[in-house]
Each structure stands twice: as C-alpha cells, then as structure tokens.
Amino acid sequence: MNAPAKIETTLKDWETDQEVRWCPGCGDYAILKAVQRTLPQLGADPANTVFVSGIGCSSRFPYYVESYGFHTIHGRAPAFATGIKLANPDLDVWIITGDGDGMSIGGNHTMHVLRRNLDCQIMLFNNEIYGLTKGQYSPTSREGTRSPSTPQGSVDHPARPCAFALGSGARFVARGFDVSKKLPEVLMAAHAHKGAAFIEIFQNCIVYNKDVFDDFAAPKGAEDRQLWVEHGEPLLFAGGTKGLKMDEGACGLVVVDVADGDWQAAGVAVHDKANRSLAHMLVELPFGPYPMALGVIYDDPRPTYEASVLEEKARACEGKEPNLAALLAKGQTWTVEN
Amino acid sequence: MASQARQDNAALAANTTPEAVVVRFAGDSGDGMQLTGGQFTLSTALAGNDLATFPDFPAEIRAPQGTLFGVSAFQINFGSTDVDTAGDAPDVLVAMNPAALKVNLPALKPGGLVIVDTGEFTKRNLEKAHYDASPLDDDTLAPFTVLKLDISELTMEAVKPFGLGKKEALRCKNMWTLGLALWMFDRRRAPLHDWLKAKFAKAPDIAAANIAALDAGHAYGETAELSGPLRQVHLDPVPSEAGLYRTITGAEAVSLGLVAGARLLRLPMFFGGYPITPASAILHHLVRMKEFNVTTFQAEDEIAAVCAAIGASYAGQLGVTSSSGPGIALKGEAMGLGIMTELPLVIVNSQRGGPSTGLPTKTEQSDLYQAVYGRNGDAPMPVIAARSPGDAFYCAIEACRIAVDYMTPVMLLTDGYIANASEPWKIPDPDSFERSPVEFLTEKNGPADADGNATLLPYARDAKGARPWIKPGTPGLMHRIGGIEKQQGTGNLDYSPANHQAMTDARREKVANIAVPDQQVELGQEGGKLAVVGWGSTYGPIHQAVRRVRKKGMDASHIHLRHIWPMPKNLGELLKSYDKVLVPEMNTGQLKTVLRDQFLVDALPLNKVSGQPFQIAELEMEIGKFFDGIPGDEGGEVDPNTAQLPNPVGVEK
Numbered sequence: 001m002n003a004p005a006k007i008e009t010t011l012k013d014w015e016t017d018q019e020v021r022w023c024p025g026c027g028d029y030a031i032l033k034a035v036q037r038t039l040p041q042l043g044a045d046p047a048n049t050v051f052v053s054g055i056g057c058s059s060r061f062p063y064y065v066e067s068y069g070f071h072t073i074h075g076r077a078p079a080f081a082t083g084i085k086l087a088n089p090d091l092d093v094w095i096i097t098g099d100g101d102g103m104s105i106g107g108n109h110t111m112h113v114l115r116r117n118l119d120c121q122i123m124l125f126n127n128e129i130y131g132l133t134k135g136q137y138s139p140t141s142r143e144g145t146r147s148p149s150t151p152q153g154s155v156d157h158p159a160r161p162c163a164f165a166l167g168s169g170a171r172f173v174a175r176g177f178d179v180s181k182k183l184p185e186v187l188m189a190a191h192a193h194k195g196a197a198f199i200e201i202f203q204n205c206i207v208y209n210k211d212v213f214d215d216f217a218a219p220k221g222a223e224d225r226q227l228w229v230e231h232g233e234p235l236l237f238a239g240g241t242k243g244l245k246m247d248e249g250a251c252g253l254v255v256v257d258v259a260d261g262d263w264q265a266a267g268v269a270v271h272d273k274a275n276r277s278l279a280h281m282l283v284e285l286p287f288g289p290y291p292m293a294l295g296v297i298y299d300d301p302r303p304t305y306e307a308s309v310l311e312e313k314a315r316a317c318e319g320k321e322p323n324l325a326a327l328l329a330k331g332q333t334w335t336v337e338n
Numbered sequence: 339m340a341s342q343a344r345q346d347n348a349a350l351a352a353n354t355t356p357e358a359v360v361v362r363f364a365g366d367s368g369d370g371m372q373l374t375g376g377q378f379t380l381s382t383a384l385a386g387n388d389l390a391t392f393p394d395f396p397a398e399i400r401a402p403q404g405t406l407f408g409v410s411a412f413q414i415n416f417g418s419t420d421v422d423t424a425g426d427a428p429d430v431l432v433a434m435n436p437a438a439l440k441v442n443l444p445a446l447k448p449g450g451l452v453i454v455d456t457g458e459f460t461k462r463n464l465e466k467a468h469y470d471a472s473p474l475d476d477d478t479l480a481p482f483t484v485l486k487l488d489i490s491e492l493t494m495e496a497v498k499p500f501g502l503g504k505k506e507a508l509r510c511k512n513m514w515t516l517g518l519a520l521w522m523f524d525r526r527r528a529p530l531h532d533w534l535k536a537k538f539a540k541a542p543d544i545a546a547a548n549i550a551a552l553d554a555g556h557a558y559g560e561t562a563e564l565s566g567p568l569r570q571v572h573l574d575p576v577p578s579e580a581g582l583y584r585t586i587t588g589a590e591a592v593s594l595g596l597v598a599g600a601r602l603l604r605l606p607m608f609f610g611g612y613p614i615t616p617a618s619a620i621l622h623h624l625v626r627m628k629e630f631n632v633t634t635f636q637a638e639d640e641i642a643a644v645c646a647a648i649g650a651s652y653a654g655q656l657g658v659t660s661s662s663g664p665g666i667a668l669k670g671e672a673m674g675l676g677i678m679t680e681l682p683l684v685i686v687n688s689q690r691g692g693p694s695t696g697l698p699t700k701t702e703q704s705d706l707y708q709a710v711y712g713r714n715g716d717a718p719m720p721v722i723a724a725r726s727p728g729d730a731f732y733c734a735i736e737a738c739r740i741a742v743d744y745m746t747p748v749m750l751l752t753d754g755y756i757a758n759a760s761e762p763w764k765i766p767d768p769d770s771f772e773r774s775p776v777e778f779l780t781e782k783n784g785p786a787d788a789d790g791n792a793t794l795l796p797y798a799r800d801a802k803g804a805r806p807w808i809k810p811g812t813p814g815l816m817h818r819i820g821g822i823e824k825q826q827g828t829g830n831l832d833y834s835p836a837n838h839q840a841m842t843d844a845r846r847e848k849v850a851n852i853a854v855p856d857q858q859v860e861l862g863q864e865g866g867k868l869a870v871v872g873w874g875s876t877y878g879p880i881h882q883a884v885r886r887v888r889k890k891g892m893d894a895s896h897i898h899l900r901h902i903w904p905m906p907k908n909l910g911e912l913l914k915s916y917d918k919v920l921v922p923e924m925n926t927g928q929l930k931t932v933l934r935d936q937f938l939v940d941a942l943p944l945n946k947v948s949g950q951p952f953q954i955a956e957l958e959m960e961i962g963k964f965f966d967g968i969p970g971d972e973g974g975e976v977d978p979n980t981a982q983l984p985n986p987v988g989v990e991k
Contacts (some may be wrong), residue, residue, distance in 0.1 A: 016818070018818075018830065018831070046816050047810075047811060047812060047813040047814065047815070047816060048810075048811055050810045052649075055821075062818050062820070063818050063820075063831065066816055067816050068810035068811075068816055068817070068818075069816075069817075069818035069819070069820075070649075070652055070679075070818070070819055070820065071818065071819070071820025071821065071822065072645065072648075072675060072820065072821065073645070073671050073672060073674075073675050073821055074671075076641060076642065076645045076672065078642075079637065079638075079641065079642035079643075079645035079646050079649065080645045080646065080648060080649035080652070081649060082635065082637075082642070082646045082649060083608060083610065083635070083645065083646030083647055083648065083649025083650035083651075083652070083653065083657065084649040084650065084652060084653045084810070085649075086608065086633055086635060086646070086650060087606070087608055087633070087649070087650040087652075087653035087654060087655040088653045088654065088809070088810070088811060090811065091653065091810055091811055108638055108639060108642075109638065109641075109642055111638075112637075112638040112642070309633065309635075313628045313633065316628040316629065317628055317629040320629040321629070322601075322629045322630045322631070324597070324598060324601060324630070324768040325767070325768050325769075327594065327597065327627065327630070328594055328598075328765050328766065328768065329582060329584065329765050330584075331584055331585075332380055332383075332384065332529065332584065332585075333582050333583060333584045333765065334383065334384050334386065334582075334583050334584075335580075335581070335582055335583070336386070336575075336578050336579065336580050336581060336583060337580055
C-alpha cells in the first residue's frame with residue numbers, strides 16, 4: 001500500500017452542515033476541534049477518511065466531521081472497522097468510542113482489534129459515566145460513584161482502559177484530555193503509528209460527572225499533577241521539581257525530588273516509548289500519590305493485521321487462476337452420456 | 339426408490355435386484371463411520387446411481403468409547419431410479435459395536451441384513467450398551483438376516499505384514515468394512531486405492547495397510563458368497579440428464595454459490611464467520627477459495643462476524659456471514675443496522691435443533707420465525723430456503739443478487755441435514771448465468787442547491803426502491819450513515835413523525851416488492867383436494883410421499899416454497915384453490931402460521947421435531963388420512979389435531 005498523497009485542507013473543510021447536539025460545555029466539543037485541527041496537519045483526504053463509532057454521546061462524532069462516517073451499534077465499531085479496512089486497506093480509519101461503548105458492551109471487540117493490530121486510530125472518550133442514558137455509573141467510574149443506578153455509591157472496581165489496551169497487546173497507547181493543547185500532538189503521533197493506536201481521552205461530562213478530572217485536567221493549577229512523557233526525555237513533572245525513579249528493589253516507579261534541575265543526580269528514569277514494562281508501570285500509577293501519565297506512553301509498531309491478511313491472500317492465490325468452471329468441477333466427477 | 343425395496347423384504351437375501359437400497363454404517367464416534375460413508379457415497383456416485391445421504395453423529399467429538407450416546411451413523415439411499423431422501427428403514431445395517439447395534443437396530447427393516455463385528459461384543463462393551471445378555475446369543479436378531487464377523491480379527495490378520503501396533507491396526511477396521519460393502523454393491527476399488535494413497539501420502543505404510551484391509555474385506559465378500567447369506571447386488575445406473583456430475587454437500591454448494599454469486603456481480607466477497615456447528619464447514623470451504631477474491635475473517639464472536647461483513651459491504655465488497663440459530667440470534671441487532679442503513683449482506687443460517695444450544699448436530703427447521711420476524715422494530719428482510727444440497731448453490735446466487743439489487747440483508751436458510759448430506763449434482767456452466775456487474779455511485783445524484791451546486795442524496799431510491807451504493811474513498815461523496823432514523827433522501831438524522839412513517843413504509847415496500855417468481859406446483863396440479871406445502875429440506879420426503887399417494891389415486895399436490903419472504907404473489911390464490919392445505923415441517927408449525935397470517939388459509943400443521951428428517955412412510959400415512967384411508971376415496975374429514983404425529987420417530991420418552 002502506498003502512502004496516500006497529502007491533501008491541503010483547513011479546519012473548516014472538516015465541518016459538516018449538521019447541528020452539533022452535545023450539551024453546551026461538553027468536553028466533546030474540544031475533542032472535535034482538536035481532531036478538525038489535526039486532520040489538515042496530517043494532510044488527510046476527506047474522501048479517504050472514515051470515522052466509525054458505536055453508541056453513546058461520543059459516538060455521535062462522525063456526524064460532525066466532513067468525511068465518510070458510520071455510526072454503528074453499541075460497542076461494535078472495531079468490528080465494522082475491521083471489515084472496512086480489510087475491504088479497502090487504503091482508507092484511513094478512526095474509531096470513536098467511549099468508556100461504556102469500548103470498555104463494557106464492546107470490551108471484547110476492543111481487545112481483539114488491538115490484539116490483531118488493525119491499522120486505525122481508536123479514540124476512547126473516558127468520562128467515567130453513561131451520559132446518553134442519563135448518568136448511570138460506567139466501567140471506569142471510581143468506587144463509590146453515586147448515580148441513578150447506584151444511589152448508595154458503586155461497589156465495583158473500575159477498569160483502566162490503557163492497562164486493558166496493553167494487556168490486549170496494543171502497540172500504541174497514549175493518553176490526553178479534552179481541553180489539553182497537546183491533544184493534536186498526541187493524535188498526530190497516533191496517526192503516524194502503523195497499526196492500532198489506542199488513545200484514552202479524559203472527557204468532562206458537565207451534566208452527569210462534572211469536573212471529576214479536575215485534579216489533573218483543570219484549566220488552571222493542575223499542571224503539577226500532569227506527567228507528559230516524551231521519548232528519550234526524563235520522567236519529570238511539577239515544573240521539573242519532581243521525577244519518577246526506577247526502584248529496582250520494589251520493581252516499580254517511585255516519586256523523587258529533583259534539586260536544581262539535576263534529574264540525573266536524582267536518578268530520574270528516561271522515557272523509552274518502546275519499553276513495554278515501563279508502559280505498564282506508567283498506566284498503572286495510582287493517581288494521587290503519583291501524577292497522571294499523559295502523552296505517548298507506548299509506541300512500538302509491528303506488522304498490521306490487514307497487511308498480513310493481504311500477504312496471506314496473495315500467497316494463497318499465487319499461481320492460481322480464478323476459474324469458476326474448474327472450481328465447480330473440482331474433485332471426482334463422472335460424465336453421463338445420452 | 340426405497341419403496342420398491344421395502345415391498346420386497348427379502349430382496350437382498352434372495353439375490354433379486356431392488357431399485358434402491360438403504361445402507362446404514364454405525365459405529366463408535368471414533369470408528370470413522372462418517373469417512374466410510376463418505377467414501378462409499380463417492381463410489382456409489384461413480385457407479386452412476388442416484389443417491390441421498392444422512393450423516394447422523396453425536397455432538398461430542400470423542401464420546402467415551404462404546405457408549406450409546408457416542409454412536410455415529412451414516413445412512414445412504416441409492417438406486418437405479420431417482421432418489422430424493424436418505425431413505426426410511428435401512429435394508430442393511432453395519433454395526434461396529436454393541437452400542438451401534440442397540441441404537442440402530444430399531445430402524446432396520448424386518449428381514450434386513452445386519453452385519454456385526456463380533457470382536458467388539460465383549461462383556462465390557464455389552465455392559466456399556468446396557469445389554470444384559472449378548473444380542474448375538476438370544477433372539478434379538480431373529481427377525482433379521484445376520485452376518486456375524488469378527489471384523490476386528492479379520493482386519494488384524496489383513497494388516498499383519500505392516501507391523502502396526504494393535505491400536506493402529508484396528509483403525510483399519512472401517513476400510514475392511516468398506517471393502518465388504520464395495521463388494522456387496524459391485525463397486526470399483528481403484529478410486530479408493532487412489533484416495534488412500536493420497537490421504538496417507540506421508541505415511542505409505544498406513545496407506546498400504548488400509549488398502550490391504552479394504553481388499554481383504556472385498557475378498558471376504560467374494561468367498562462368503564459361496565456359503566453364507568451374502569449376495570452381490572447390482573443396481574443399474576440412473577438414466578439422468580447428460581452432463582458432468584459430482585457429489586456435493588449443502589455446505590459446499592453454499593460456498594460455491596456465494597463465490598459464483600459475487601463473481602456474477604463482479605464483486606469481491608468478504609466472509610465473516612465464527613465457529614459453530616453445523617455452519618463452520620462454509621468457512622472451511624471459502625478459506626480455500628481466496629483466488630476468487632474472497633477474504634475470510636474468523637471473528638472474535640458472532641456479532642463481530644456480521645459487523646465486519648457489514649463494514650466490508652459499506653466499503654464496497656459483498657459482505658457475507660454465516661451461522662446457526664444461536665449465532666443468528668446474536669447477529670440480530672447488526673442485521674437491523676444493515677436494514678436501516680440499507681447495505682447488502684447475505685446471512686446464511688444452517689439451522690439446527692433448538693432452542694438455545696438444543697441439538698447442535700441434528701437437523702430442524704425451526705428458525706423460520708427468527709428469519710422472518712426475529713429483529714427489533716419493523717425490520718423486513720428477504721428470506722430464501724434451499725430444498726437440497728445442490729439447490730443451495732442456486733439459492734446462494736439468488737441471495738447475492740437480491741442483496742445487491744435491493745440494497746438489503748438477505749437470509750438464506752439451509753439446515754443441518756442439507757449442510758452435511760450429499761447428492762449427485764450436475765455441474766452447471768458458469769457462462770449460463772446472467773452477469774449483472776454492480777454500479778457504484780460516483781457522482782452527486784441530487785438536484786442543485788440554491789448556489790447551483792450539485793447535492794448528494796445517499797437515500798434517494800430507484801424504481802425498485804433501492805438506494806445507491808457509495809464506497810468510502812469516492813471523491814466528493816462524503817456522507818454519514820448510521821442506525822438512527824434518517825431523513826428521506828439526504829440520510830441526515832431525522833426523528834420527525836412523518837419522516838419515520840415514510841422511511842418505515844419505504845423499507846417495507848422495497849422488500850415486499852422484490853421480484854419473486856410465481857409459485858409452481860411441483861407435483862400434481864393447481865386446485866384439488868389437498869396441497870402439501872413444504873419448504874427447505876423436507877422436499878425429498880414430501881415429494882416421494884405425494885408421488886406414492888398419487889399412485890394410489892389420491893388427489894394430493896406438492897408445493898414447495900423457496901421464497902419464504904416475500905412470498906410469491908400468486909401463492910395465496912394458489913393455496914385457496916385446494917380444499918385442504920397441509921404443511922409438514924420440522925418445527926411446531928411456523929410456515930403454517932405465516933401462511934395463515936398472509937393469506938387467511940386454513941393451513942393444517944404436520945410437525946416433527948425429533949432431530950431426524952421426515953420419513954416418506956410417515957408422511958404417506960398422514961396424507962392418507964385426508965382421504966379417509968381408502969385409496970381413491972376423496973371423501974372424509976380429518977381433525978387437524980390428528981394430523982400431528984403423535985409419536986415422532988427417534989424421540990426418547
């Protein structure tokens with residue numbers, strides 16, 4: 001497959017004539033803008049771009065992007081995307097899903113699309129709540145979340161999307177949040193990765209789960225609790241005054257103080273995006289004692305599913321003519337004469 | 339036909355020539371009975387006899403040896419005249435162990451020949467088969483002609499020169515048995531020799547041992563004829579239409595039909611499947627046909643299989659998925675999306691006994707409601723049912739054509755019987771089929787807007803009511819589709835009352851107006867005393883039963899539906915031209931209910947849900963009741979309740 005020619009577009013070219021129907025102030029607006037900002041930078045061709053979604057607030061996304069779009073059924077977007085990509089590997093496929101869609105009803109498909117490594121971008125909008133059905137707790141809701149279905153607080157332990165993705169064999173795992181200025185950068189990296197790129201995007205549901213991410217995503221004063229990882233750079237946060245060090249005895253990361261910017265003296269570890277063990281540690285860091293790891297946490301490509309399928313098909317077809325008459329008459333035959 | 343054979347009970351023993359013979363091979367599920375049956379089928383086809391088969395095996399892959407539930411059987415009906423069914427009662431039963439004898443003996447025709455492997459009638463095996471005493475020693479087998487052979491020992495002797503271990507040597511038993519059967523029916527051994535050499539190409543010793551066993555079985559027949567009850571029977575080839583023939587199973591026919599159907603439309607095919615009995619065979623066949631631009635995808639579940647197929651259709655290929663009842667249930671929501679977005683899709687349902695897991699390896703046709711009605715909302719979908727293995731080829735082509743012509747999912751119904759059974763099939767000439775290459779929309783199709791720019795209407799409809807097919811990747815035609823109700827024409831979200839009414843009506847009319855050929859009468863004529871109406875794999879037994887009662891002078895006609903939805907336009911009038919309508923089905927009356935609903939006809943049910951196909955004799959008896967039991971006497975009424983079989987064959991009480 002050849003890299004498609006880059007097309008010149010502007011943000012406006014990626015807007016549809018449809019009225020956007022999210023609640024005013026919803027984090028989805030910011031994510032939509034980030035995508036519409038990113039696509040021109042990628043040189044993406046609207047005719048060659050397909051947004052595929054499941055069901056939920058996030059899954060209305062395709063209606064608002066001027067490209068091809070398929071709003072499918074709950075949790076199954078990865079399966080549709082697999083068929084689309086196998087039928088036409090030249091299409092640039094984006095999967096839009098949410099915490100309920102992708103981690104609950106569609107958890108199975110999320111696992112398998114990552115395991116197979118279909119070349120696509122998977123944006124999982126995590127707002128830790130079922131918004132479109134009016135506020136029930138979701139598989140990523142924290143313990144004790146009060147909702148119409150859990151008036152006394154939820155009792156089940158939340159799933160961690162990025163840990164799930166790594167466990168499923170994902171070769172690209174990143175995190176961002178709706179209003180972050182760095183989101184387009186993360187999306188660009190995801191797009192550059194050949195294979196399934198999984199991006200968890202914390203998204204503020206202002207109606208049913210307002211400001212639950214404020215501890216690290218508030219517009220002001222939360223920067224110190226963000227750790228934006230970058231390949232080859234030390235794992236520093238809080239303006240470079242703190243860092244993560246590898247504690248070999250505990251086989252894990254610990255927070256250390258960095259004096260005078262001398263991170264080396266403090267023993268701060270350097271991020272390696274191809275280090276799977278480090279990625280596991282970063283996505284599992286308990287927030288609070290640790291900062292929230294954001295950015296491209298893991299990026300280590302391997303052959304894509306559709307490329308392997310096409311190769312296998314080409315091998316199977318080698319030297320074979322598609323002769324239907326011969327196919328029908330395969331095996332032992334006999335002739336009846338009049 | 340098996341009827342002639344039945345009329346002459348002692349035909350085999352007396353060395354007279356019947357027109358048809360029914361043989362059942364039965365053994366342990368590890369004894370290779372399906373393989374034996376399959377090879378015997380092929381040699382029978384090569385001899386030019388018409389045939390029908392019925393593989394009947396347990397759901398367990400290796401059920402505990404020697405047990406009653408581990409018995410696997412393969413029945414074949416073959417003859418020198420047309421054969422439509424796998425036959426009712428076998429003329430010959432080969433029982434490889436006591437359990438196989440116990441399970442299958444009740445079906446054997448009185449006076450029939452039973453061949454037993456005495457080597458397997460050990461104390462332990464008799465206990466496992468729940469025999470208090472050996473049936474070889476008491477009068478259990480008195481009504482039959484019995485041939486007691488120590489097949490185990492004879493096989494061991496035959497393969498001795500090859501130095502195999504006991505276990506491996508005994509594996510050749512089925513070939514010894516096949517050799518004997520080949521001799522009994524005057525079949526050539528050479529094709530079997532070739533097949534064994536090819537099958538065991540990497541283990542020449544095993545091939546040679548199997549060939550030796552086969553030859554020994556054959557030689558035994560020649561020798562035994564001189565002194566025992568065994569006689570060689572020769573059945574003349576069936577005079578059939580000139581042409582090239584092969585044997586075909588329903589699963590093969592569906593696969594070939596799908597490939598042919600996609601090629602006639604000039605479309606690549608995408609097949610999404612998930613393993614399930616008895617549908618998996620279709621995936622296994624298609625995966626070997628990649629050079630026909632077929633992509634196969636074994637999905638993580640049934641839902642992903644259908645969703646990926648819809649995704650492929652959206653991207654411009656012909657999406658196909660296949661399953662059996664439980665898997666079809668899982669695909670329901672996605673089928674609704676296919677109907678809503680109006681994308682082509684073929685769904686093959688190889689029906690099995692239900693509900694739930696039901697009878698995975700047994701046949702039933704109880705998914706008709708599911709096919710016609712089984713989705714949320716008003717979700718009309720065309721349904722086609724194959725009547726036989728060979729017919730499934732043509733039905734698959736038809737399903738592909740309708741899916742694309744009308745931009746709709748189509749369900750193709752077969753069943754466990756059709757999927758596994760084989761029959762001789764005249765190989766069609768692919769050039770004889772009409773080609774109709776698909777045209778995708780490449781330019782905007784709507785009127786100019788206020789600025790004079792052309793507009794796109796993804797849900798504009800043609801004369802058939804179908805919308806255009808637009809592939810992503812087409813410049814300038816970007817648009818969004820989904821499961822939410824769409825505005826007429828534009829396809830934009832629209833929940834308004836008038837629009838939903840209009841779109842629901844449009845979807846219903848599109849499917850209702852699908853061009854379906856007028857219903858023909860298979861046997862008999864329009865109008866008369868009784869119409870026997872069937873669909874699917876009951877074709878064979880109904881056809882033969884109606885033929886027999888007509889010979890006795892009863893005014894019964896056979897009508898067999900291929901198009902279950904929409905139904906042929908003339909069907910209502912046709913059914914009303916008869917005094918009575920009887921609907922035999924392997925369910926509790928599903929087509930009967932649909933016919934009553936559609937045409938207000940007093941269709942009467944005749945039902946069997948035992949996991950076994952109808953027998954000709956049982957249908958003949960039930961049809962006879964409509965004629966007061968007297969051949970040619972056309973008077974008499976039948977209480978519809980008595981038309982139900984009170985005690986279906988093969989059901990344990």
